[in-house]
Amino acid sequence: MTTAILFTEYPATKRTWAGQDMALGLASLDLNPQLLLAGPAILLLAPNHDCFRDSEQQRQSLHKRFRILELFDCPAVWVSRNDLELHQLNPDDLVLPVQVIEDDEWALQLQLLPSILRY
Numbered sequence: 001m002t003t004a005i006l007f008t009e010y011p012a013t014k015r016t017w018a019g020q021d022m023a024l025g026l027a028s029l030d031l032n033p034q035l036l037l038a039g040p041a042i043l044l045l046a047p048n049h050d051c052f053r054d055s056e057q058q059r060q061s062l063h064k065r066f067r068i069l070e071l072f073d074c075p076a077v078w079v080s081r082n083d084l085e086l087h088q089l090n091p092d093d094l095v096l097p098v099q100v101i102e103d104d105e106w107a108l109q110l111q112l113l114p115s116i117l118r119y
Contacts, residue, residue, distance in 0.1 A: 002032075002033070002034050002075075002113065002114065003026060003031060003033045003034070003114075003115050003116075003117065004033060004034040004035075004036055004110075004113040004115065004116045004117070005019055005022060005023050005026075005033050005034070005035050005036065005116075005117050005118075005119060006036045006038060006110075006116050006117065006118045006119070007019050007035065007036065007037050007038070007041035007044060007119050008038050008039050008040075008041050008118060008119070009040065009041055009119065010040045010041070010043060011043055011044050011049050011050075011051045011062055012051035012062075015119045016041070016044065016062070016119060017053055017062075018119055019117070019119025020062065020065055020066065020119075022117060022119070023035060023069065023074075024065065024068060024069070027068075027069055027072040027074055028072070030072070030073075032072055032073050032074040032075065033074065034074075034075050034078065034113065035069075035074070035077040035078070036077070036078045036079075036110075036116075037077060037078070037079050037083070037098075038080065038083065039083060040087075042079055042083040042084065042086075042087050042089060043087060044062065044066070045063075045066065045077065045094040045095045045096050045098070046087065046089055046093070046094060046095075047093055047094075047095070050062055050063040063095045066095060066096055067095060067096065069096065070096065070097075075099075076096075076097045076098055076099040077094075077096050077097070077098045077099070078098070078099050078101050078109070079091070079094075079098045079099070079100055079101065080100070080101050080102075080103055080106050081100050081101070081102055081103055082103045084100065
């Protein structure tokens with residue numbers, strides 16, 4: 001069973017960091033989640049949109065933490081073509097590999113996922 005994590009928020013929100021924590025936790029348990037970025041969440045992987053969170057020991061980069069997912073067998077992040085075009089982004093410029101889903105297929109693909117956590 002694949003758990004999907006749907007991000008819908010801009011970078012630098014508490015929900016985004018919580019979703020990323022969930023994704024990394026699931027990946028570390030070999031439950032490799034399917035990440036989906038919708039709306040402004042496409043900026044989570046966009047160059048020049050990295051943000052930081054200070055913890056007691058270190059400063060954490062949103063982009064570097066997403067890149068940790070490449071160490072696991074997580075599938076490519078799903079993004080919609082419409083969101084890429086809306087934000088004038090090219091899939092090759094993003095910090096993680098993505099699978100571009102055509103807009104007419106987006107809803108169908110979501111229905112095929114057994115569980116979706118939204119952040």
